Structure formats: structure tokens, C-alpha cells
Amino acid sequence: MNQTDTRKETLEFNKLQKRLRRNVGNAIIDYSMIEENDVVMACISGGKDSFAMLDILLNLQKAAPIKFDVVAVNLDQKQPGFPEHILPQYFESLNIPYYIVDKDTYSVVKEKVPEGKTTCGLCSRLRRGTLYSFAEKIGATKIALGHHLDDIVETLFLNMFHGSRMKAMPPKLRSDDGRNVVIRPLTYCREKDLIKYAEHKEFPIIPCNLCGSQENLQRQAIKAMLIDWDKKTPGRVENIFKSIQNVSPSQLADKSIFDFINLPLDREGDREEYEFNEAVVSSTNIDESMFIDVTNI
Template sequence: MTVEQLTLPTSELTSLEKSQCIKIEKKLRRNVGKAIFDYNMIEESDVIMVAISGGKDSFAMLDILLKLQKSAPINFKIIAVNLDQKQPGFPEHILPAYFESLAIPYYIVDKDTYSVVKAKIDEGKTTCGLCSRLRRGTLYSFAESIGATKIALGHHMDDMVETLFLNMFFGSKLKSMPPKLLADDKRNIVIRPLAYCREKDIMEYANYKHFPIIPCNLCGSQENLQRQNVKAMLTDWDKQTPGRVEAIFKSLTNVSVSQLADTNLFDFQNLTIDRSSEKQAYEFEKEQVSSSNIDESLYIDVTNI
């Protein structure tokens, strides 16, 4: 199958579809632009290595970044990179043909992580965790070798909220995927330009654009069941209370460490009372005592405290 067979030209869309496509594209561009600005994701002369898996998210990310590149007030380069993990049946011709049709620089990196995963993970077990770690290590190393200053990944708002709950439910940790991340060895910076974008919008845009999607099921592994359960939970919440996913994501940007319980982030042990300043009025502070067995003569005089 060729990329032409998989891609429907925008000109073949109906007038209504074109209108909807333009509307959703503007929304995505606005959200991506805001995320880039808020987190200073892209700077002058950056070389952005855009990791393309063959899924809808990375295709949409590349598409939007290429459009923003043309109108951005700064100059930056985009290099598309796909990691061919040698999964049986992977259509090797699809992505090179697509990149060539866009006339953009690209690399297809061959790394047989499939064999490593199959050798280390028992049959029937989820391979996604190890596969992701091997893929990340390869991309980090390759980014440095080509002089890339940022690595762009296609995770969106839904991914980040799902990861928050996965870490809480199964890892007892309050953490997610940050929009911008400095690697532990400080040699790479990862950015997630789709951080403010909902998956449903990306899916709608991908349907209009007819990207040559390559399904991530060639290795025979099923997507992590825990993530699927969390996704189903959030989907149900979103139906019952529209905007809940956005609200949860916003909470990640509005953290009060003193209202949590991590002693490494906040010094709970050394909290002390300080009544040296002028007392501020409390709401409903004029209380009346209706009954007590306390001898008021034993009260400490607090008028001068």
C-alpha cells in the first residue's frame, strides 16, 4: 500500500468537512502555540527532532509544527525521525514516502528492540513498558548525534492525565508527564507540544487529514490494560461532566505543596506559630460560648500576644 492510497487530498473533502477541518486545525494550532509559549519549548536556532511513531498523535504534531514553523517569529529546524524497531510486518515504505511528500529532512533509525523485548518479556505479558524505555534510550542517543536541541513527543493532555492516575493507582506517586522535561543526565530536553490538546480533537483532525496511520499492534502486544482502564474511567467522567479532564490537567499547573503531604517538598516538622504581627480578622470570629465547664480565671491573658 502506498502513501497515496492511504492519504485523501484535502481538496476531496466536502465543503462542510473542509470547514470543520480548518476549525479543528485552528484550535490545535492555538493550543500548541500556547503550550510552546508557556513552557518556552522552542527557542531561536533550535533543532527539533520530531519523533514519529506512525500514530495519529505524532502525525498531527508534525503537521502542526510545520505550519507553525512558517509563521513563527523565530527560526528553528524540524527533523522527522522514526525508530524502526523491526516489528514483523512493519510497512517500512510508508513513512519515508510520507516524509518525501512533505519535502522535509528525516531519518529512519533501525534498532531491533523487538527481539530484545521478546527475549526478556514472557509470552502474554505487556511489552509496552520495556519497549518504551528502549525506544527512549535510542532516541536520546540519536538526538545528540544529529545535534538536535529538543526532542518532540506526541503525548497530549489525555495521556498526561491518564499517567497521573496510573502513577497514583499503581505507583503511589503523584506525578505525570511534564510538558517540558530535562533528561536525568541533562543531555536532552523533551517537549510535548500537544500538552494542551485533547485526544478527541487530534483524532478528528487525523480523520480529516487521512494520515497514513501505522497501528501499534504489530508486535502482538495489547496496550497496557491498566492504562485502558484509566482511559475508560476518564472517558466516562468526561461524558458525565464535560471539562473534567481539562480541570484535572489544570490542577497539574496549580500545585500547593503545603496542602499535600510530601516532607521532602515541604518542611512540616518545623512549622511554628508566629503571632508577632497584627492579628487579621477571621471570618465569623465573634463566637459565643453557650456552655462550658472551664474556669475562666484559668485562661491565659492573650490580649497582648
């Protein structure tokens, strides 16, 4: 690679890094994800997204106008062949506080889920319970997960297509029992940017053998659909995400979030002008004298 190419690559990476940091910073501000004196438990799976999240959080921590701590936590689910030395070495190289938490969820999932069926649901629930309890144990006030914009949109369609629910992943979530708050700092970040970032930073990626070995997962089909849309209509995925930030309950059909039963007419006072001229009746067989002329009342 010649000097010109090297400069161009460096320039492109700097732009990418600024964009990702800006997106994370905006998400944190928009949803008040991190507050003064928070202890953020950054959950690191060994995948590109959680590595990027940790890297960006540590950089923002240095420049943020508020003080907060970051603790890296990896849940070792005892998957066969999992390289247990990689994450401790990486965390030590960063000189940051970390925990490796052992919980054999792998055996539970393999025992409970029939061969060929999707393991993600049960695996996620077991992992969530373990992380919630550990966050309390170490006094963490926020649990940071590495889900990005594409994950959120994929989840929206996954729930629509297979669960008949309009539901995604919120940027910030309080657990049902109110004892934990989950944040997703990568909410505004695109996966394609995170892939490039991880390649440049050379994170020690650890593949998930439990999920990655299953083919034709529903999520993978949706991911392929969104990638195709992104190629044919750039910006569509971002627009879908923006739509879940701009919800009009009265234009949907959920009776629990909008009262469709009690919608009384209210014609008191002057009417605002509609965006068209009054219609002119050219023919009718109705005796208009039967109607009340409201303009004279």
C-alpha cells in the same frame, strides 16, 4: 455530500485546525519549548498523534517569530510486518529532512517480557535511550514527542493506581544526565480532536502491533474510565490536567516537597480577620482567669 454539508465540514475542520495550532502554540510559549535556532527532532511513530504533531510544527515553523529547524525521525523497531516504505514516502512528499533509525527493540522486548505481560515499560526505555543518543549525534537541541493531554492525565492515574506516586508526563523534561530536553507540544490538545484531525488529513497511520495486540492493559482501563467521565461530566479531564498545573504542596503529604516538621506558631502582630464572627461561650467549667489575656499585652 451536498454543497451545504461540504461547507459545514470545511468550517468545522478550520475551527479544529485553529484550535489545535493555538493549543500547540500556547504550550510552546508557556513552557518555552522551542527557542531561537533550536533543532527539533520530531519523533514520528506512525501513529495519529505524532503525525499531527509534525504537521502542526511544520505549519507553526512558517509563521513563528523565531527560527527553528524540524527534523523528522522514526525509530524502526523491527516489528514483524512493519511497512518500512510508508514513512520515507510520506516524509519525501513533505520535502523535509528525515532519518529512519533501525534498532531491533522488538526482539529484546519479546525475549525479556513474559507472554501476556505489559511490554510498554521496557519498550519505552529502550526507545528512549536510542532516541536520546541519536539526538546528540545529529545535534538536535529538543526532542519532540506526540503525547497529548489525555496521555498525561492517564499517566497520572496509572502512577497513582499502580505505582503509588503522583506523577504524570511533564510538558518539558530535561533528561537525568542533563544531555537532552524532551518537549510535548500537544500537551494542551485533546485526543478526540487529534482523531478528527488525523481522519481529515488522511495520515498514513501505522498501527503498533507490539502494544496493540495486548488486551486489558492498565492504561486502557484508565482510558475507558476517563472517556466515561468525559461523557457524564464534560470538562472533567481538562480540570484534572489543570490541577497538575496548580499544585499546593502544603495540602498534600509529601515530606520531601513541604516541611511538615518545622511549622512554628506565629501570633505576633495583628491577626487578619477570619471569615466568621467570634464565637460566644455559652457554658464552660474552666476558670478563664487562668488564661493570659493577650489583648492587653
